[in-house]
Amino acid sequence: MAGTLRRAGLSLARRLRAWVTGHRAPLIALGVPLVLVIIATAWNLQGWPGRVDEDEGTYVAEAWAMIDPHHLANYTYWYDHPPLGWAQLAGYIWLTDGFARYPSAVDAGREFMLLVTVASCVLLYVLCRRLGFRRTACSVTVALFGLSPLAVYYHRLVSLDNIGTLWLLAALVAAASRRRNLSAAFWAGVWSSAAVLSKETTAILLPVVFWVLWQQAQPHTRKWHLSIYAVTFALFSAFYPLYAALRGELFPGSGHVSLLWAVWWQLGGRQGSGFLFTHGTLANSLLTLWLGTDRWLLFAALMLVPTGMLAPRLRPFAIGLLIQAAMALTGGYLPFFYVTAMIPFAALLIGGVADTLWEPASSRLVEAACRLIVLAAAATALIVVIPQWSSALVRQAGQNGAADTLAATAWVERNVPKRDVVVVDDYLWLDLKRAGFNPLWVQKANSNVQSQGELPHGWRSIGYVVMSDQIVGTLAGTPLVQEAVNHSVPVARFGGGLVVRRVVP
């Protein structure tokens, strides 16, 4: 028995070794940047960025809602986003018992984001190969995608955009299949649907998938590929409105939420973020954040869009980047995570232009000139960009952005009676809930909740409010909490603007 096992093990090892030997070049080309990306993303994964956007907490809390009380969301699910994104998060956390590993639930979510980033890197590498990039160009693309401080920042945050982008890359990989199999069109449709049902804003990039599919298909089978792709995408995506219809929540009506109202609100009902370049607007502050974190990746990619338009294989991606830039300029609502889906396009465009310039040309002179440009750009990057990125990484490694929230949570758990209603932002909500407390998400402290019976005596039912920057920003929209805060005294202060206030009726 042991002998058989050992023989089987040996044969497996031998086969593995043969496989590794046979795939040495791709393994190195992907492995080196991938290891760097893993280090960059995982190093102080929980400590930086700090608690910068409570949506992180929201998605993890909704994942918990699926695992524990078996709902799509903790409060009424109102079709704010399709639930597939946090369903995947929930699946991972449930399978690995992720909540048990960390002091704060958000940390388990960030761990999943690390996996998503690794998977996205692999997909991006395969996509570049399928577009005909040299291995070095693929490695550079993956490195840009994962090492830019902007990428590190957003890849670490728990967001649906990371998951949606992963599936978008999968759809692009399928669409760029060189065997031109019809099933590639089918899978491109399935992954596109997964992308949109994970994060609905990915839909604006589907023309890129369609275009790549168009380019790859041969003229006499093109109509088959495109129609199979479109119909597969439509059929799988239709399950979301079908779900709403089965629950009687497709059309707006009194007394219930509805998908169509939510779509209307997301598209037009929401207050815009202002013009991107007007000082003082929300959009402008986001732009400042993005460019302050890393100006090189986005700048370089946008500069290269005209060059990218000249190479047919890069054209869809250049347009993809342009679409996203244009959408940001419309002045509509600009989500905090918006830039996430731009990162792979920017990286691919830079790597792709470099690869295209490296192509052998008919004239020796032109070829030498082009290659000289690439080498010069690479040298500049080595001298200017890499030191900036590395020092940013080292600087971030020393920070512990989660400490204040953890301390506040611990204080509440020690000092607040379990049945008291504690108004919190979504970073604290799940940790308190799981510890058996009675937290109330500040966004839900309105008349709606009152009618549900959580606040029978209005603001007087609130015991404590844990003030954070996020809550200060939403007070105007939640008069109940405002009232409670007006009748409260601070009882504990923590860094990062966190103050625990006890309501004194």
Place this chain on the structure above:
Amino acid sequence: MGKPDTEVGDFLLVVGEDFMLYAIRRSYLRARRAVIRHRARAGRRLAVALAVAAAAAAIGAAWCALAPPLVPAFLLIATGFNLVIGGTEARWRLYGWRTPVASAEIAWPEPVQPGSEKLNFDIIVPLRDEANVIGETLRGLLRQTHPRYHIVVSLCDDDTSTIDAVRAVVRENLLANNITIITDQYANPTKAQQLNRALEVCMGDVVGVIDAEDDVAEDLLVHAEALLSRSGADVVQGGVQLMNLGSGLGKWFQVHNVLEYFFWFTSRMAFHASTGFVPLGGNTVFVRREMLERAGGWPLSITEDCALGVRLSTEFGAKVATAYSARLTTREEAPPSIFNKETGSLFWQRDRWVRGFIEEFLVGRWLKMPTVRQKVLAGYILATPILQAMSFVMLPAAIVIGLLTSTPVGIALLLFTPYVPIGLTLVTQLVGLHDFCVKYGKKASPWHYASLLFLSPLYQVVLSGAATVAVYKYATGDKTWYKTGRAAEHRGVSGTMTTAA
């Protein structure tokens, strides 16, 4: 017998030898048929057992549907079943388009060079009441570019109008002298009997079948020889295509029928060939004579074509090659009506086909396929018409039961998953119609597309109805069938085969 100095005595001797040979071959064929019937019996017992098991399962499923606690189980089983049926249909109908090389693979090879043709072809044309179409068909066949072929027309002796029509063509072509007329008296004529009768006089290397109303490409035989010799196949099945899309509301079903053929011959047939199990089509089939005779000619079935394919695949390990190129496709007409037996009926034609498939399924020859995978695929292929009819009923049934019994939303969503392959099938219909029009130079109106999109359920009602009638007839031992009549609509619409070039 072509020596110029042959004397009369020699000539008689040769004729006598021919006659002896003919009598020997006739008795050989009969003996082979008897042996093969005997072989089938063991399989039949097993098949009856299987049928009983299937009936038990069906009763079990019905019971599940009635007993409330088992409703979710029934719903899930029905959904899984519908997913498999819909998924295989969508997948197999795209087999010919799955990769750019796939459509090149299924195309006919280059024809043999003029002058290097080696095989002798016998083309059997079985006829019954075809006076209106046969003249043009025969004249078309006589234009074959292959130098060595012989046409054997098989007739019933009481069918005088058709006999006269054939004779007229023979008289026009006395010099060519390559049409043989075989007439015989049949108590209850079937295509299989007429084919077997004609086979008795075939002397060539390869026997082909062409139907009375077929428009055949002039260079089909040179291509068939190329495929036979290049692939080493025993059987070659070429493409057949219905041509009349139908105009007017009454002909709404024809476009559906046309596309069934389109996908069957561009994809399904090639897929069947890849599994090694091919229920053959009724014409544009070429079989090496030696193999056909070993099999005892055509089985005496109401769908002799399917039965022959099954028999050759399972018992004689025949290698079947299929080929499809629009230009070389044999063109036929879709039945002009749904129920009218005289002018030609889609419903009763389908009833006959389904009964043929049921019979082949129950006889159980498919169980002789070598591997488990091939057995499963072969059985599934034969059962497909029945399974699709069942699925057509279960699709709405599952949803209605699901919605009436307050099923959880998650399971309710699952109930809709079979509509994904169905939606994909529907879009392949639309793209297929466009592709058909491009390849055959036809024009489809928006109404044809609308018919495909909106009347598909109605077409399925017709097919499922025919399948139900077929099951009933088979179970009650009703052997009556109706020959599909011809109105030659495809010629009125598409012109003659000269447009094939």
